[in-house]
Amino acid sequence: MPKSNTIPVVLTIAGSDSGGGAGIQADIKAISATGSYAASVITAITSQNTLGVLDILPIPLAHIESQLDAVFQDLNIVAVKIGMLADADIINLVADKLEQYQPKHIVLDTVMVATSGDLLLKETAIGSLKDRLLPLASIITPNLPEAAALTGLAEPKDAEQIEHMVTAMRQLSTSAVLLKGGHLEASDESDDLLITQNETHRLSTERIRTPNTHGTGCTLSSTIASFLAQGEDMLSAVSHAKQYITQAIGHADLLKVGQGRGPVDHFFMLHQ
Template sequence: MSYPKGTVMHKSSSIPVVLTIAGSDSGGGAGIQADIKAISATGGYAASVITAITSQNTLGVTDILPIPLAHIESQLDAVFGDLNIVAVKIGMLADSDIIHLVADKLRQYRPQFIVLDPVMVATSGDLLLKQSAISSLKECLLPLADIITPNLPEAAALTGLEQPNNADEINDMVLSLRQLGTSAVLLKGGHLEQSSYSDDLLITQNEIHQLSAERIDTINTHGTGCTLSSAIASFLAQGDDLQQSVSHAKEYITLAIGSADKLSVGQGRGPVDHFFMLHQSK
């Protein structure tokens, strides 16, 4: 797939609406901001429900302000009550109460596709969700999702297994991931930094598809998980099947990472280049 300058990627006469439910990143690299960029860049129309506001930049997170539960509910009712939301991407939910609320609203409004990025583990390795909230996530949201997109630390937290350190240990985790009760899992292998390739596994109940891309030497990977899951939701909303959506999203994030160093944003781990297609001729 190529993305020539000016390409419009949505296939229907009306643009498909994709809702992101996640936290806000004031630095613009991850969370709601990355989701909106990725959905827009891949041809969807992005709506949002914000679950928390962070004080954040490329150097880290300095403060988090949770959104009151009643206002999260009113945001959900507002967007679902007016917009024809085809796909939903779910990111940071913070606690069990928010998880239960989002699950209830998804059962009420029944969007066609649900993509869950289980944001649970910080780059430092610290858990961002309490164990009770992880249990709520597994019980309430995973059964509703068409696909979940954990990285290796998140997959370990979901399954209770040790984090894999090589391809054999990743393969040993497949059965436990299939037993989580979701339709499909995209297990992201980006944390295997000793590998020269970034290999992801699309795991369904009957098949495993490997998606491979050469690892790109850059520190500017802030927001890759948010971006990838949002792109999957966007492609699903446009009519691609699951395997096509994951493949197209993998190609999109690879190109966005490959162009990330051109942005030179911030002093730490910068964002990927969501709109790399606009910079191809520069």
């Protein structure tokens, strides 16, 4: 008989991607692949594939609320990853429920735009995101366009401009920020900055040249939540998540899924 161990439970609150590369589907794959148990609350249904987002159907608020109550009242949820929330009403509901149930770790992926460029968060909801969810988050994980939207600054175009954004990141009402530098495609390195009030840690890997990056933000944030749920400290969780997503991107071309921007390989370890 195998030994019985209590598996840490991670809840993902996000939208569904019918193509399976991002959103809830990517989150469940990433959480499972890194050794945690994945539960989910679906906030929206997208008609989506590797070519883009065709349609978005927000889930009724009452059903989002019932999903949240169902999982929190039964499961020992250690960490929560938040992805696509679509509008201010959903943001406020999720914030209310997180304040009610108070999970130990909250990883907020500030999802605003899909890899394809499609808008996933109404611009009128950005204020609600900043006011209600940022103060609750253990860490937020914006890419450069999202960081620009959160701060009102211009999107950085080089490493020097990213450094100037660190001060603005510290002024946001959240505990830590992982500022992702993946959009600086001219660079041979893929640098992310883990920013706290007192320290900045640079996490650097060699840039992998591939168009198949669908779901990278969802996957990275879910993996951070998974490692936090397993008891790692923030720097360790983010570092291990960075290593995981780098390998998942590195194996993405082998999947050959779809005709557009394909997904990363969440289970690369099974294909080696």
